[in-house]
Amino acid sequence: MKKEINLKLVVQPLLDWYDDHRRILPWREEATPYRVWVSEIMLQQTRVEAVKPYFERFVGALPTIEHLANLNEDALMKLWEGLGYYNRVRNMQKAARVIIEKYNGKMPGDYKQLLELPGIGSYTAGAIASIAFQIPVPAVDGNVLRVISRLTADESDIMKQSVRKDMENKLLQVMPQKRAGDFNQALMELGAMVCIPNGMAKCEMCPWYHYCEARKQGIVMELPKKQPKKKRKIEERTVVILQDRNKVMIQKRPSKGLLAGLYEFPNFLGSLSEEEVLNWVKEKGLLPIRIQKLEDSKHIFSHIEWHMKGFVVRIEEPQDMNFKGYLFVDPDQTKKEYSIPSAFAAYTKFSKYLF
DNA sequence: AAGTCGGGGCC
């Protein structure tokens, strides 16, 4: 049963707890607008521990917004390789170019202007505004939704945008004017470390132990409520590692859709036979020497599953390397220059040394 | 409001 709680009462206990328990994070100790921005984009649907190494490498390679705006696509995707949700970094570069053009290269310190930039929604705009510019606006992410719905024993479906709006409005009323960024980070820190997303909530460690309505009602683990999601669709695919003496064939994926703009080994929808693969190779005007079956593998995306079978095909050195849309590359070069998604990890290792 | 978009860690 939902209960109206005076949120003003819980602000200071949370800030005090945060002062004692906050983690040292690279973007937290040096909270420049650019670093906060990069971290917030990386942290979308991604855990802190996964982000850390990417963050250091990214801001090291691209220390300013201008560096980001000017980087070529392949190098940009290479910096993001393995982090997922690749449109995040494409949008970030679009935004960087807008910032150069429109804001003279400086991140705008205004919630509404931030919100207009590509890839920055209500959460990220609030996070940047409050953390980097000390503007008292909320930043409601999954942690905040969970923590507050438990605090108030609110059984509303947190996936509904009206619920999120409501929470933003209520938090706006109680934002501490001098510590907005800390307050937002404290809410998230509580969600990440105490009122955790999977697993038992550590209520005995919680600064809101005596306030939490869900704990009083014994329904902590029932919250937050969420509509059950539908199951993923399964796709059979056949992956071909096509190699000559020292090079392997890759291709660039389309600029839109799944894994947009990344590189991949040739692959086909459905389960192809050895003959079908060899026919495809010959149609390309290439001469196969050997073919060998590789292990099956599976990769799970958010809304789809690839069930893959693989072949490695050794061919004669091609006379003409100009195949439309295909590249023959040294596997080591691939490692340095071409971003290949984790979905192909099971087969990447066979791009070298097999025969 | 529902679907698209990654990858990985934890239970």
Added chain:
DNA sequence: GGCCCAGACTT
């Protein structure tokens, strides 16, 4: 095997 993660964008 299913959960969710410092969500945003498109349809």
